[in-house]
Amino acid sequence: WYQRRVRKAVVSTQSTGALTSGAMSSGRTKMIMDHSGNVPNHPDPCLMTCTGSTGKGATSWWGPFKAITHVDLSKCGFVDTPIITTSLGGTGYHDQVVGSSSIWSSSKVGFYIYIIGKAVTGHSPNSPDQFDQSTAKRHKWHINWVATGYTC
Numbered sequence: 001w002y003q004r005r006v007r008k009a010v011v012s013t014q015s016t017g018a019l020t021s022g023a024m025s026s027g028r029t030k031m032i033m034d035h036s037g038n039v040p041n042h043p044d045p046c047l048m049t050c051t052g053s054t055g056k057g058a059t060s061w062w063g064p065f066k067a068i069t070h071v072d073l074s075k076c077g078f079v080d081t082p083i084i085t086t087s088l089g090g091t092g093y094h095d096q097v098v099g100s101s102s103i104w105s106s107s108k109v110g111f112y113i114y115i116i117g118k119a120v121t122g123h124s125p126n127s128p129d130q131f132d133q134s135t136a137k138r139h140k141w142h143i144n145w146v147a148t149g150y151t152c
Contacts, residue, residue, distance in 0.1 A: 031148065035081045035106065042079070046152035050076035056089060057140040066099075067115040067136035071143055078108040082149025086113065090141035097131055100143075113143055 029047050034040045040047075054060075054071060061067045073082070088100035097115045104112040115131055135141075 029148070031083070031150075034149075035083050040150065042150035043152060046079075046150045047148070048076070048078075048151050049146065049148045050078075050082070051146045053089075053145070054143045056091075056142045059136070059140075059142045061133040061136040061141070063114075063133055065132055066117070067131060067133045067141070068112060069136075069143060070110055070112050071145055072110045073107075073147055074109040076147060076149070077151045078147070078149040079152060080150055081106050081108055082147040084111060084145060084147045086146075087144045088113075088115075088141055089144055090136075090139045092139040093131065093135060094139065094141050108149070115141075 029049060031040050031047055050073065054069060059069055061069050071086075076082070084103050084106055086101050086103065088094045088097065094100070096119050097117070098119050099114050099116040102114065104114055115136065118131055
Protein backbone atom coordinates (compact mmCIF):
# COMPACT_ATOMS: atom_id res chain seq x y z
CA TRP A 1 0.00 0.00 0.00
CA TYR A 2 1.11 3.52 -0.61
CA GLN A 3 -0.42 6.96 -0.33
CA ARG A 4 -1.00 9.19 -3.32
CA ARG A 5 -1.57 12.92 -2.96
CA VAL A 6 -4.40 14.34 -5.07
CA ARG A 7 -4.36 18.09 -4.47
CA LYS A 8 -4.76 18.33 -0.68
CA ALA A 9 -6.50 14.98 -0.18
CA VAL A 10 -4.58 11.80 0.60
CA VAL A 11 -5.90 8.62 -1.01
CA SER A 12 -4.69 5.10 -0.20
CA THR A 13 -4.19 2.90 -3.24
CA GLN A 14 -2.71 -0.52 -3.92
CA SER A 15 -0.40 -0.83 -6.92
CA THR A 16 -0.07 -4.04 -8.90
CA GLY A 17 0.97 -2.81 -12.36
CA ALA A 18 4.41 -2.36 -13.86
CA LEU A 19 5.45 0.77 -15.71
CA THR A 20 6.96 0.96 -19.14
CA SER A 21 9.98 3.06 -20.05
CA GLY A 22 9.26 6.77 -20.34
CA ALA A 23 6.31 6.83 -17.92
CA MET A 24 5.71 10.11 -16.08
CA SER A 25 4.76 10.16 -12.41
CA SER A 26 3.78 12.44 -9.57
CA GLY A 27 4.25 10.75 -6.22
CA ARG A 28 2.75 7.39 -7.02
CA THR A 29 0.32 8.51 -9.74
CA LYS A 30 1.62 7.37 -13.12
CA MET A 31 0.71 8.34 -16.67
CA ILE A 32 2.21 5.94 -19.16
CA MET A 33 0.56 7.42 -22.26
CA ASP A 34 -1.52 10.56 -22.71
CA HIS A 35 -4.97 10.68 -24.32
CA SER A 36 -3.35 10.70 -27.78
CA GLY A 37 -1.31 7.55 -27.05
CA ASN A 38 1.97 9.46 -26.69
CA VAL A 39 4.48 9.29 -23.85
CA PRO A 40 3.82 12.45 -21.78
CA ASN A 41 6.45 15.18 -21.88
CA HIS A 42 5.33 17.25 -18.88
CA PRO A 43 7.22 17.48 -15.56
CA ASP A 44 6.32 14.86 -12.92
CA PRO A 45 4.99 17.25 -10.25
CA CYS A 46 2.39 18.58 -12.68
CA LEU A 47 0.30 15.37 -12.87
CA MET A 48 -3.06 15.77 -11.12
CA THR A 49 -6.34 13.91 -10.75
CA CYS A 50 -9.49 16.02 -10.69
CA THR A 51 -12.92 14.49 -10.06
CA GLY A 52 -16.53 15.60 -9.88
CA SER A 53 -20.14 15.20 -10.89
CA THR A 54 -22.63 17.23 -12.89
CA GLY A 55 -25.00 16.75 -9.94
CA LYS A 56 -28.03 14.53 -9.35
CA GLY A 57 -31.00 16.56 -10.52
CA ALA A 58 -28.78 19.51 -11.45
CA THR A 59 -27.42 18.35 -14.83
CA SER A 60 -28.35 20.38 -17.90
CA TRP A 61 -29.55 17.97 -20.62
CA TRP A 62 -30.65 18.94 -24.14
CA GLY A 63 -31.26 17.48 -27.59
CA PRO A 64 -34.16 15.96 -29.50
CA PHE A 65 -34.22 12.14 -29.66
CA LYS A 66 -31.13 11.94 -27.44
CA ALA A 67 -29.76 13.47 -24.25
CA ILE A 68 -26.61 15.60 -24.43
CA THR A 69 -24.69 17.28 -21.64
CA HIS A 70 -21.41 19.17 -21.35
CA VAL A 71 -19.00 18.59 -18.46
CA ASP A 72 -16.88 21.58 -17.49
CA LEU A 73 -13.28 20.78 -16.49
CA SER A 74 -12.00 24.37 -16.54
CA LYS A 75 -11.53 24.54 -12.75
CA CYS A 76 -9.08 21.61 -12.92
CA GLY A 77 -6.48 23.79 -14.65
CA PHE A 78 -5.27 21.22 -17.18
CA VAL A 79 -2.82 22.41 -19.88
CA ASP A 80 -3.63 19.50 -22.25
CA THR A 81 -6.56 17.12 -22.70
CA PRO A 82 -6.64 14.75 -19.70
CA ILE A 83 -7.56 11.06 -19.62
CA ILE A 84 -11.24 10.93 -18.60
CA THR A 85 -13.40 8.16 -17.16
CA THR A 86 -17.15 8.57 -16.66
CA SER A 87 -20.17 6.83 -15.20
CA LEU A 88 -23.86 7.70 -15.42
CA GLY A 89 -25.89 7.86 -12.22
CA GLY A 90 -29.61 8.41 -11.73
CA THR A 91 -32.86 7.12 -10.28
CA GLY A 92 -33.95 4.99 -13.24
CA TYR A 93 -33.14 3.56 -16.68
CA HIS A 94 -29.54 4.84 -16.58
CA ASP A 95 -28.40 1.22 -16.63
CA GLN A 96 -29.96 0.71 -20.09
CA VAL A 97 -28.46 3.55 -22.11
CA VAL A 98 -25.95 3.62 -24.95
CA GLY A 99 -23.30 6.35 -24.88
CA SER A 100 -22.92 7.12 -21.18
CA SER A 101 -19.18 6.45 -21.17
CA SER A 102 -18.48 7.66 -24.70
CA ILE A 103 -16.66 10.97 -24.39
CA TRP A 104 -17.01 13.45 -27.27
CA SER A 105 -14.98 16.56 -28.11
CA SER A 106 -12.73 16.27 -25.07
CA SER A 107 -10.33 19.10 -24.33
CA LYS A 108 -8.45 20.56 -21.38
CA VAL A 109 -11.60 22.48 -20.37
CA GLY A 110 -14.40 19.93 -20.86
CA PHE A 111 -16.19 17.25 -22.83
CA TYR A 112 -19.63 16.13 -24.01
CA ILE A 113 -21.66 12.98 -23.34
CA TYR A 114 -24.33 11.94 -25.86
CA ILE A 115 -26.92 9.40 -24.67
CA ILE A 116 -27.96 8.09 -28.07
CA GLY A 117 -30.33 5.25 -27.30
CA LYS A 118 -31.37 2.24 -25.33
CA ALA A 119 -29.42 -0.98 -24.97
CA VAL A 120 -31.55 -3.95 -25.94
CA THR A 121 -32.10 -6.06 -22.82
CA GLY A 122 -34.83 -8.19 -21.31
CA HIS A 123 -34.25 -6.53 -17.95
CA SER A 124 -37.02 -3.93 -18.12
CA PRO A 125 -39.59 -4.48 -20.86
CA ASN A 126 -41.62 -1.46 -19.67
CA SER A 127 -38.82 1.05 -20.17
CA PRO A 128 -39.21 3.83 -22.76
CA ASP A 129 -38.32 2.95 -26.34
CA GLN A 130 -36.42 6.21 -26.77
CA PHE A 131 -34.35 8.12 -24.21
CA ASP A 132 -34.16 11.89 -24.52
CA GLN A 133 -33.58 14.95 -22.37
CA SER A 134 -36.94 14.58 -20.59
CA THR A 135 -36.05 11.01 -19.52
CA ALA A 136 -32.65 12.24 -18.30
CA LYS A 137 -34.18 15.10 -16.31
CA ARG A 138 -37.05 13.03 -14.87
CA HIS A 139 -34.66 10.34 -13.60
CA LYS A 140 -31.99 12.79 -12.42
CA TRP A 141 -29.26 11.39 -14.64
CA HIS A 142 -25.85 12.86 -13.92
CA ILE A 143 -22.27 12.29 -15.05
CA ASN A 144 -19.66 11.27 -12.47
CA TRP A 145 -16.15 11.78 -13.80
CA VAL A 146 -12.47 11.39 -13.05
CA ALA A 147 -9.84 13.20 -15.14
CA THR A 148 -6.08 12.80 -14.86
CA GLY A 149 -3.80 15.23 -16.65
CA TYR A 150 -1.11 17.84 -16.40
CA THR A 151 -1.39 21.33 -14.92
CA CYS A 152 2.02 22.62 -16.09
